[in-house]
Amino acid sequence: MSYRDTYEKWLASPALSEAERAELKAISNDDKEIESRFFAPLEFGTAGLRGTMCVGLHQMNVHVIRHATQAFAEVILAEGPDAVKKGVAVCHDCRNHGREFAEEVCSVMAGNGIPTRIFDALRPTPEVSFAIREYGCIAGVNVTASHNPKEYNGYKVYWADGAQLPPHHADAIAKKMGEIDIFDGIKRMDYAEAVKAGLVTIMGGETDEKFLANVMGQATDKAVVAKVADQFKMVYTPFHGTGHKLIPEALKRLGMKHVICVPEQMVLDGNFPTVVSPNPENPEGFALAIELADKEGADFILGSDPDADRIGLMVRGKDGKFIVLTGNQTGVLLLDYVIGAKKRMGTLPANAVALKTIVTTEMARKVCEVNGVKMFDTFTGFKFMAEKKNALEEAGEGKVIFSYEESYGYMLGDYVRDKDAVTASLVASEMAAWYYDRGMTLYDALQELYVKYGDYQEKTLNLVMPGLDGLQKMAQLMADLRAQPPVEIAGVAVKEQKDYKDGSVVTVSSGARGQMELKGSNVLRYELSDGTSLIVRPSGTEPKVKVYILTSGASKAECTDKVAKYAAWAETLKK
Helix, strand or coil: CCHHHHHHHHHHCCCCCHHHHHHHHCCCCCHHHHHHHHCCCCCCECCEEEEEECCCCCCECHHHHHHHHHHHHHHHHCCCHHHHHHCEEEEECCCCCHHHHHHHHHHHHHHCCCCEEEECCCCCHHHHHHHHHHCCCCEEEEECCCCCCCCEEEEEEEECCCCECCHHHHHHHHHHHHHCCCCCCCCCCCHHHHHHCCCEEEECHHHHHHHHHHHHCCCCCHHHHHHHCCCCCEEEECCCCCHHHHHHHHHHHHCCCCEEECHHHCCCCCCCCCCCCCCCCCHHHHHHHHHHHHHHCCCEEEEECCCCCEEEEEEECCCCCEEECCHHHHHHHHHHHHHHHHHHHCCCCCCEEEEEECCCCCHHHHHHHHHCCEEEEECCCHHHHHHHHHHHHHCCCCEEEEEEECCCEEECCCCCCCCCHHHHHHHHHHHHHHHHHCCCCHHHHHHHHHHHHCEEEEEEEEEECCCCCHHHHHHHHHHHHHHCCCCEECCEEEEEEEECCCCEEEECCCCCEEECCCCCCCCEEEEECCCCEEEEEECCCCCEEEEEEEEEECCHHHHHHHHHHHHHHHHHCCC
């Protein structure tokens, strides 16, 4: 069926509302717009779905939500009646249409005889992971597009362990979506009727309390917080999102007396009116927080993204001005602090383990080596860290105390299997208070770690490949690199070529081939003779190829020079 045929099918469907039909009629003379909306379905992967909100097959709307949910329901039904009884936990963030989409999930699940538990209002992403585990659900759905611009929404899917969907279940849902008609194949019960029939249970403050009790269990040194609480000031922003309630509450329970919230950004709003992008990775989003911190004399700023699964920190630099910490830097600070705090309190497990992704700084490995903690790498995505944590702990091979990725996500404790801004905010604030007691900012602390562990620097480049041919360009780039693997990059010899697709390792000097433990992901890695690692990976959710530069050196200047040199090489990949 051509995109024009699909457009006409949608236009004629009685499933569309009059407003939806009018929206489609308005683009009847715009062939390019019709093609962009109907050329193909949104691809369902292990991260679920993500797209812009408008009417169309390649967009996020109630019809696509129903279609994905019907497919997911059939995957659950195939697990048998015991799995069905366990039900599905449902959550949404602050984005436009979030509640509407979440209730549609419940309606379709109910139409298939599957009970759901839905929060009474928006909640942080980690709380749906927690709810799945706490209530013994078979699965979960979270309506969120994380830190994407306001035009986006998404559909994240979880399995019984509280982690995002494993690949075989994602594949099963994608296959079902290909078999089910988007309009005629949907079984659905009216939401209010589903509530009345007992197929929908509303979760509220009682679940928050259970979640927060676990979060507070991650506090290691409340005494130091009490010691500095009268003087220590911090600024917090939820970027109009779901962290607005539980993060300030957790910090209050920790003993923080001066958590100053950015009032304009405490307003829940899916249009994110005060920021260009609600992403804690972007320093410009912190303008209001910096203004408030300067006015109040705070040294520490913490922000959580709209679905409250990631945090970004800003700290005062040498000149007293605020600088943003990278996800790698924050992760290293937290890792070093968690190990140190547990050692001081005598709670560090004998077989302590930390996890990071393959694109995360190697400085984390050095921190672990120096402190006698094991470090394991996983593929990008917390589902893989959850999988590794489960495997290690079930086999008695280690106790995972901390997991993180460079893109500002951190996971602690045993009660969630996803990145968690609520717990990370608690531990990061305790850490800032501990260093404050020593007369140090987190910037000072980071410089101290560079002295202790060596200089490291990282940079991620996003090679954006938009348009309908973007996916082909991305695939071609990866194919070209595999067909002719580089033996030198920017004049520096490549020691090893690693391909995580088949797990192969090639030693360039001898041609010898070996095998890695990790395989099954479309990622290439080059280990260079100067100690730098370069990783090339297509994004799973956006039209871009990511290039990660991980380097170390005898000084900060040496690291900076290496990063600049390899960044210039990365830019040539776009041509």
